[in-house]
Each structure stands twice: as structure tokens, then as C-alpha cells.
């Protein structure tokens with residue numbers, strides 16, 4: 368009996384690392400004309416087909432000391448970082464959602480978000496082909512999976528559905544005022560899904576965490592990075608995703624004492 372408590376978390380960790388590895392491959396191939404279905408992974412530099420020993424998440428990177436086995440070119444740090452983050456998310460999701468259905472649902476949500484974050488960091492744009500499936504999952508959550516808790520079913524649906532547009536509105540307005548320069552249009556689309564997934568109260572807390580962490584990182588960059596100006600474009604999806612994960616996982620809720628909010 369005790370071994371299962373050990374094997375399961377390790378399996379969950381590995382599962383997350385493998386998804387992270389897949390997200391890495393996807394992030395380098397998506398919208399580049401390279402097909403994800405086009406079989407074997409290759410070195411981005413020398414195009415050598417990678418063997419099984421080159422493809423073990425995290426360990427390959429450490430074993431090869433961050434260089435390609437065949438041509439010696441540096442491997443992007445993105446590979447091990449994303450694999451470790453994905454493994455961590457998977458384990459935390461398993462601990463907070465031990466029920467298999469809930470685990471797979473939330474893992475899917477966080478992994479789609481993780482891909483959006485990688486993509487936003489690389490290209491400062493949020494891909495619609497990922498934010499629309501996320502919106503679909505969010506609606507599935509409101510209508511099927513989420514427990515309506517107390518109160519009437521009408522007020523549940525009213526607040527659960529309003530949470531998305533209400534939380535997306537401030538981001539939408541920032542984009543509108545700045546013509547999309549301070550905040551991309553994709554951010555309000557993303558926030559729409561996060562609002563539906565988290566509800567108004569936790570969602571608002573998540574949004575506050577996003578703005579705080581964004582401001583903190585912005586100030587850091589301002590001091591540490593030469594040539595970084597306050598008007599330099601910072602992708603905001605990573606902060607939205609971070610805030611959402613934080614608020615949902617640790618039940619951060621600054622507004623729980625307000626009776627009206629969900």
C-alpha cells in the first residue's frame with residue numbers, strides 16, 4: 368500500500384515532464400511550417416535525428432551539459448525549464464485535485480496556459496488556436512464540472528458567466544485606449560477564459576496577483592536590464608497565467624468576505 372503513495376507522485380511528475388517536452392517541441396514547430404506529426408525530433412542546428420538518449424526530459428540536458436551531442440551547439444535553456452515547470456505543475460495539480468477527472472481537466476487547462484505563456488514569451492502574441500480551446504474548456508467547467516455550491520441555480524449561472532466578461536473588461540479597455548500597445552487583444556480573450564474558470568472572487572484576486580507580479584518584474588527589468596524602458600513591451604500572459612495558477616491552487620481570495628461575489 369505504501370509503495371503506491373510513492374509510485375503515483377513519481378509517475379505524475381514524469382507525466383508532466385513528458386508533456387513539457389512535447390510543449391517544447393510544439394513551441395518550436397507551431398506556425399513555422401515544420402509539422403509536429405513529421406516524426407522524429409532533430410537538432411535545430413545540425414538537423415541530426417535525435418536518439419532516445421537525447422530526448423529524456425531534463426536528464427538529457429544535464430547529461431549533455433546543455434549541448435548537442437552531434438554538433439556541440441548550445442541547447443536552449445527553454446527545454447529543461449519548461450520540462451521542470453510542467454512536472455511541478457503536474458505534481459501540484461495531483462496533490463490539489465486527486466480525483467482523476469479533476470486532475471486531467473485542470474492539468475489540461477494549465478498545460479494549454481503553459482503553451483500560451485511560452486508562445487507569448489517567444490513571439491509576444493497569444494495564439495488563437497490555443498486560447499479558443501481554453502475558452503471551450505472554461506465553458507465546460509461552468510456548465511458541467513463546477514459545483515454550483517449554495518444559492519439558487521440562476522444566481523450561480525449569472526455570476527459564473529459574468530465573471531469572464533467582467534474580469535476581461537479592464538484589460539479590454541486598456542487595449543482599447545492604447546490601440547493594443549499597452550496590452551494585447553489576446554490578453555482580454557485569455558482573461559475571459561480565466562474568469563470563467565476561477566469565478567469572480569478568486570478570478571479578481573488572480574488578476575491582482577498578475578498586475579502585482581507584472582509590476583514587480585517590470586521594476587526589476589527597469590533597474591537590471593540596460594535599454595529597457597517603461598514603455599517596452601512585456602508579454603502579459605505569463606503573469607495572468609501565474610496569477611490564475613496561484614489563486615486557484617492556494618485558494619487566494621481577497622474578496623471572500625463579500626457575500627455577493629462568486
Ligand SMILES: [Zn+2]
Nearest residue numbers: 410413435438
Ligand atoms: Zn546538433
